[in-house]
Amino acid sequence: MTLIINNDHVAEVLTMEETMAALERSYADLVTREAVCRPRIDLQIPTSDENKTYQWGTMEGGSMRGYFAIRMKSDVLTQEMRGDIPTEEKYCVRPGRWCGLILLTSIENGEPLAFLNDGILQHMRVGADSGIGVKYMAREDSEVLGMLGSGGMSRSHMQSITCVRDIKKLQVFSPTKANREAFAEEMRATYGIEVVACDAPEQVYRGAHILAAVTDATQPVTDGAYVEPGTHVVVIGGSGAPDDATIAKIDVSLRFGNAPQPWGLDEFGKAKSRLTYAAMTEEIAEKRMSPDAKRGGRGAVAEDRVVWLPDIIEGRARGRTSDDQITYSERGNLQGAQFYAVAGRAYELAKEAGLGHEIPTDWLLQDIRD
Amino acid sequence: MTLFINNDDVAKVLTMEDTIAALEESYRQMVTREAVCRPRVDIQIPTSDPAKIYQWGTMEGGSTSRYFAIRMKSDVIYEQEYNGAVTQEKYCKEPGLFCGLILLTSVENGEPLAFINDGVLQHMRVAGDGGIGVKYMSREDSEVVGMLGSGGMSRTHMEAFMCVRDIKKLQVYSPTPANREKFGEEMRAKYGIEVVVCDNPRDIYRGADIVAALTDSAVGVLNGEWIEEGAHVVSVGGGSGKADDATLDKVDLYFRFGNAPGPWGLPEMALEDEYITYAAEPESYSGFKMKRHGRRGHGAALPERMITFKDIIEGSNRGRTDASQITYSERGNLQGAQFWAVGGLVYEKVKAAGLGNEVPTEWFIQDIRD
Numbered sequence: 102m103t104l105i106i107n108n109d110h111v112a113e114v115l116t117m118e119e120t121m122a123a124l125e126r127s128y129a130d131l132v133t134r135e136a137v138c139r140p141r142i143d144l145q146i147p148t149s150d151e152n153k154t155y156q157w158g159t160m161e162g163g164s165m166r167g168y169f170a171i172r173m174k175s176d177v178l179t180q181e182m183r184g185d186i187p188t189e190e191k192y193c194v195r196p197g198r199w200c201g202l203i204l205l206t207s208i209e210n211g212e213p214l215a216f217l218n219d220g221i222l223q224h225m226r227v228g229a230d231s232g233i234g235v236k237y238m239a240r241e242d243s244e245v246l247g248m249l250g251s252g253g254m255s256r257s258h259m260q261s262i263t264c265v266r267d268i269k270k271l272q273v274f275s276p277t278k279a280n281r282e283a284f285a286e287e288m289r290a291t292y293g294i295e296v297v298a299c300d301a302p303e304q305v306y307r308g309a310h311i312l313a314a315v316t317d318a319t320q321p322v323t324d325g326a327y328v329e330p331g332t333h334v335v336v337i338g339g340s341g342a343p344d345d346a347t348i349a350k351i352d353v354s355l356r357f358g359n360a361p362q363p364w365g366l367d368e369f370g371k372a373k374s375r376l377t378y379a380a381m382t383e384e385i386a387e388k389r390m391s392p393d394a395k396r397g398g399r400g401a402v403a404e405d406r407v408v409w410l411p412d413i414i415e416g417r418a419r420g421r422t423s424d425d426q427i428t429y430s431e432r433g434n435l436q437g438a439q440f441y442a443v444a445g446r447a448y449e450l451a452k453e454a455g456l457g458h459e460i461p462t463d464w465l466l467q468d469i470r471d
Numbered sequence: 472m473t474l475f476i477n478n479d480d481v482a483k484v485l486t487m488e489d490t491i492a493a494l495e496e497s498y499r500q501m502v503t504r505e506a507v508c509r510p511r512v513d514i515q516i517p518t519s520d521p522a523k524i525y526q527w528g529t530m531e532g533g534s535t536s537r538y539f540a541i542r543m544k545s546d547v548i549y550e551q552e553y554n555g556a557v558t559q560e561k562y563c564k565e566p567g568l569f570c571g572l573i574l575l576t577s578v579e580n581g582e583p584l585a586f587i588n589d590g591v592l593q594h595m596r597v598a599g600d601g602g603i604g605v606k607y608m609s610r611e612d613s614e615v616v617g618m619l620g621s622g623g624m625s626r627t628h629m630e631a632f633m634c635v636r637d638i639k640k641l642q643v644y645s646p647t648p649a650n651r652e653k654f655g656e657e658m659r660a661k662y663g664i665e666v667v668v669c670d671n672p673r674d675i676y677r678g679a680d681i682v683a684a685l686t687d688s689a690v691g692v693l694n695g696e697w698i699e700e701g702a703h704v705v706s707v708g709g710g711s712g713k714a715d716d717a718t719l720d721k722v723d724l725y726f727r728f729g730n731a732p733g734p735w736g737l738p739e740m741a742l743e744d745e746y747i748t749y750a751a752e753p754e755s756y757s758g759f760k761m762k763r764h765g766r767r768g769h770g771a772a773l774p775e776r777m778i779t780f781k782d783i784i785e786g787s788n789r790g791r792t793d794a795s796q797i798t799y800s801e802r803g804n805l806q807g808a809q810f811w812a813v814g815g816l817v818y819e820k821v822k823a824a825g826l827g828n829e830v831p832t833e834w835f836i837q838d839i840r841d
Contacts, residue, residue, distance in 0.1 A: 107834070137515075139512060144507055145735075149535075155533070157533065165752065171527070175539070175582075199840045200581055201837065211562070211570055212570075218835075218837045220839025369742070377734055377736075378508070378731070382504055396736045397735060397740075465572055466564060466570050
């Protein structure tokens with residue numbers, strides 16, 4: 102039987118500790134080439150509504166340890182203003198529903214083992230990466246966390262960052278007052294720490310050892326003018342990078358790695374955050390495509406100040422070398438190496454716990470070869 | 472509900488005429504940029520058996536006219552020698568079973584509409600291309616088909632050729648006498664034409680207006696020396712999937728349907744490659760002949776003698792100009808443009824006929840956004 106594992110099942114079995122351990126192992130296996138992944142590839146196709154674009158996106162990778170996975174996203178995108186911030190909204194079938202699906206297979210015999218909804222896992226894997234960045238780059242004595250955003254990603258970032266540092270205070274801002282206050286209340290109750298719901302974004306930077314920008318804005322939401330010495334910065338979301346002023350201030354930028362190159366193509370998609378193929382003319386793309394997709398994705402942030410995770414782990418390089426340095430961390434285009442690792446673990450745990458819907462594996466197999 | 476559509480259902484509803492029409496429409500849309508696809512991407516990971524490799528492969532594309540599809544293959548591959556010929560073998564889960572799966576979605580709302588086993592559709596779409604090549608390039612009065620191979624691809628290619636030319640005679644060879652005899656008998660009965668079952672490959676070329684090489688041999692099977700004036704050549708499989716050098720030397724006109732576009736903003740990354748491969752342990756040489764270690768997929772075979780679908784649609788070049796010319800056709804790396812077109816058609820017909828297994832669409836979507 103092939104399992105269909107939903108978000109409730111994943112939430113029941115997957116911990117942040119397991120997620121971070123699975124990811125660190127996968128990144129190490131990429132270095133030894135026992136694992137492989139390729140950059141994210143998106144396809145964009147205009148719908149009949151001129152304000153909506155269909156976007157299909159995939160990430161994939163696997164390892165000789167046993168699993169392969171593809172993550173597939175199938176959503177309709179719209180650009181909307183939230184206050185004066187342009188955000189990317191999306192849905193699948195109807196507003197409030199999204200399609201993110203992981204197909205996990207066995208590399209030993211090719212068998213399709215499970216489909217997993219990616220909602221929880223997605224937040225966990227992104228949060229975990231920030232946790233790994235904080236672990237290697239933030240000051241050991243980091244206590245104050247400044248956060249922009251109060252959605253699902255903010256929750257998983259609290260989980261991962263509190264795993265690796267002894268956080269005593271959270272300062273959070275998001276544009277909607279009710280949301281940031283509800284989030285603050287929840288974090289206060291969950292972690293028993295001091296939480297300040299800030300009225301203005303600049304307030305989150307004050308005295309923050311860690312700054313996490315965790316929003317779905319399509320433009321950078323950080324403001325380098327406010328970033329203080331000693332801060333470690335992580336950025337998640339539509340823009341996927343800090344503003345130029347923050348980048349200018351970064352002393353050391355940790356990048357976990359780049360996806361390997363395909364055979365015989367040394368420059369194809371190198372270090373690119375995404376490749377986008379579109380059923381569009383230049384004129385349509387001008388109106389409909391996000392700036393990031395239009396420029397062909399992006400490469401490393403603060404490229405001239407990058408240190409690589411394997412070099413830090415193996416002692417060939419140092420991350421932060423003083424308490425007043427401003428540091429930054431990002432995964433790089435290794436998304437494809439995350440899903441086999443984390444979904445593989447979630448599958449094992451769900452199976453052990455007897456969770457998931459079953460469909461006959463025979464439906465996915467056939468007796469006709471190509 | 473999301474439909475699971477098996478090969479029996481596909482076979483019941485899909486005709487070769489419709490396949491050819493759907494593919495031609497998709498290639499037209501690729502020219503006008505109403506449709507999009509990207510090159511095939513493979514991921515290879517060594518299994519614990521040194522003679523076997525896990526291979527995952529995807530092709531994807533979609534159109535403003537409604538559908539998007541990804542085709543996914545998940546198999547363990549190895550090579551085997553049989554009667555002196557090296558063939559590529561594969562299986563999923565256990566020998567005799569294969570995994571080739573199409574996921575069809577709606578461009579209008581992102582909905583996962585169906586999973587379709589690709590066995591029947593795969594043979595139809597490859598043969599559909601053979602038929603399109605013959606339609607535009609072979610002599611109008613083509614009557615004699617010379618065929619190497621007697622498997623599933625040979626059956627669908629005969630169907631495609633019968634759709635577009637008034638074929639009166641088939642000359643077929645394949646290495647196993649029982650297989651070629653059985654195939655000959657079947658074609659005789661099905662089409663009421665003269666069939667000559669040859670006991671050597673040489674004889675299929677004599678007087679052939681269309682030469683089709685359709686094998687899963689790991690090395691090329693065509694022999695250009697024997698190709699006669701006026702013939703049109705189609706080649707599927709046979710190692711690289713490309714005709715041998717002696718054949719290519721003789722070809723006067725090469726019809727390549729087209730190339731996948733480059734990723735947006737990265738025109739230098741547009742590829743003609745039939746596939747690109749990312750590999751774990753890229754140095755662990757398996758000795759495979761079929762997909763040779765470290766090699767790129769082939770690109771345009773004869774760029775200086777090439778015409779494309781764009782030329783045909785725009786009327787700038789309509790193909791063969793002389794009955795004695797030797798012509799050759801192949802799709803190019805547009806595989807991704809085939810599955811939405813043919814899969815969409817299958818879905819509509821299966822749905823109308825009330826076929827397929829239903830699974831709740833809710834299992835594949837979620838209320839957590841990324």
